[in-house]
Amino acid sequence: MINSSFIAELIQQKENLQIEFVDEYKPLQAMQAICAFLNTDGGWVLFGYNGKELTGIADGIEEKVTEL
Helix, strand or coil, X not given: CCCHHHHHHHXXXXXXXXXXXXXXXXXXXXXXXXXXXXXXXXXXXXXXXXXXXXXXXXXXXXXXXXXX
């Protein structure tokens, strides 16, 4: 299971070849991002973050991430 400190580490990085931020979950967009990573060297897709702020995520997660 991925913990909030790992998510906080991802958020502090910028998008690159192995990290993509997606502000809201849309199945087609999610599949495209996942397939792109599968066709390269892998990576992380972080839903609920637009590169500037946390958006549309479960209650309580934002507090755990911002505390770190």
